[in-house]
Amino acid sequence: MQRNSGKTFKAIVIGVSTGGVTALKKLLGGLPTDFPLPILVVSHISPDSDDGLAVLLDTLCSIHVKEANEGELIMPGTVYLAPANYHLLLERDSTIAFSIDSPVNFARPSVDVLFESAADVYNKTLIGILLTGAGNDGSKGMLKIKNRGGTVIVQDPVDAEMDSMPKSALQLLKADYVVCLKNIPELLHNIVEGKL
C-alpha cells in the first residue's frame, strides 16, 4: 500500500481496441470535469474515421474529450484521442506529435507507440491503462511503463469484451491493478489523490 505514496502523476495513457466505444464511455464517463491530469487515448479505429468518436464521447462525458492536434500542449482535465491513420506520440515538452510510420501490431494508431513515447517523457509519473481488445497491441508499451516505474492498470480479462489485449499484457508483466472497468474511475481518483 506504500507503493504509490508520495508519487505525483503527470499523465494517463489509455489503450483500447475491440469494444472501445463502450469501454471509453464507461471509463471517461466516470471522471469529473476537473480531473487533474491530461489523458491520452489510442483506440483502434478504421483509417477513414473522422473525429466522430471524440465528438460523441465529449457529449456523453463531463470531462472534455477531443481529437488531438499536432503540436498541442496537453492540459489537465482533457482527453486527447489519436486521429485515425496516425500514430500519436508525446514530446518531452508535453506537446502532441503525429507520425505516419508503418502500422505497429497491425495498428495505426498503435497503443505501443503512444505508451512507449509517453514512458520516455513521464517515467514513474505516468499511469498506463490497457482495456478490452483483440490482438496484443499495448503489451510492450505497458511493460515499458512498468519498467520506468510508472503505474499500470489492466482491465480484468473476465470483464473485457475481448480479453486478448489484457491477457497478453498480463502474461508479460505484473500489473499494479487488475480491475473491472466500472471500478477504474474510483481507482484513478484514489491513486491521483495519493490514497493508495
Add this chain to the structure above:
Amino acid sequence: MTQMTGDEISDIEIKLLMEGLFQVYGHDFRDYSEASLRRRLNQWLSTSGFATISLAQSQLLRDRALFETLLRGITVNVSEMFRDPSFFKAIREHIVPYLKTYPFVKIWHAGCASGEEAYSMAILLIEEGLQGRFRIYATDINEEVIQKAQGGIYPLQELQHFTRNYQNAGGTGSFSDYYTARYDHAILSANLRENIVFAAHSLAVDADFGEMNMILCRNVMIYFKQPLKERVLALFDSSLITGGFLCLGTKETLDNRNISSQYETIVPRMQIYRKRYAKK
C-alpha cells in the same frame, strides 16, 4: 551533481550524433522532432548490433554504407496511393478547375517517399483532361526511395487498398487500367511516369524550386520542429506563384505560421490553401 538517467544520456547521444552526421554528410536532422526520431533511431539501433548510439557513432561517421542504413531508417516515409481519398476528391472538385485555366501546370510534390501520391496526382490530372499539360516534380531526401519511386512498382497485396482509395477519391476510370500485374507485384503504366520528374532534395538544406502552381507536402513536416517547419514553409512560399495552391496533410495546419496571412483556406478540413494576390 547527480547522475543523469539513461534517458537523459541517450537524448544527449542523439544530439551529438545528429551534429556529427550534419558535419560529415551534410544531412541535417538536428531540427527533427524528437519523439519520432528517437523511436526510429532505437529501431535502427536494435538491428545494428551496437549497444548504444555512442558506440555506433564512431563507425557511422566513417562508414558511408552504414550511414546509408541509418538514413533509410530515419527518413523512411510510408505512403499509399490516394491516401485520404477525400483530399484527392477535393483537389478534383475544387482545385482542378483553377489548374485548367493555365496553359501548363507545374506541381511540386515535396517528400514524395516511394511516389504513391505523385502517381495518384498524375492519374487524377490525366482523368481531368490535363494530359500533356502538367509536370510533377517529386522530391525526397532519400535517394534510395527516389529510385524506388521511379520504378513505380508496388506489392500486389497493396493494390486492393489503393483501388478502394481511388474509387473513394472520385476516380472516373477503372484503376486496373493504370497498372500491369506481374507475379506478386504491380507496375504502374509508363505514361504516368512520363509526367513525373523524380529528384533528391532536402527540405532542411536545399534551395527552392521556381514557379509552381501547386505544392503538396503532406505528413512530412509532422516530423519537423518549429524552426524547420518555418524554413520549409518559406521555401514553399518562394516557390509558389501568386494564386498557387499549398496542400498539407489533413492533420497539419497553416495557422500561426509566418506565412499564414498571405494564404487563404480553400478547402477547410482538407488543408488546401491558396497564395493570395497582393493587396492593392
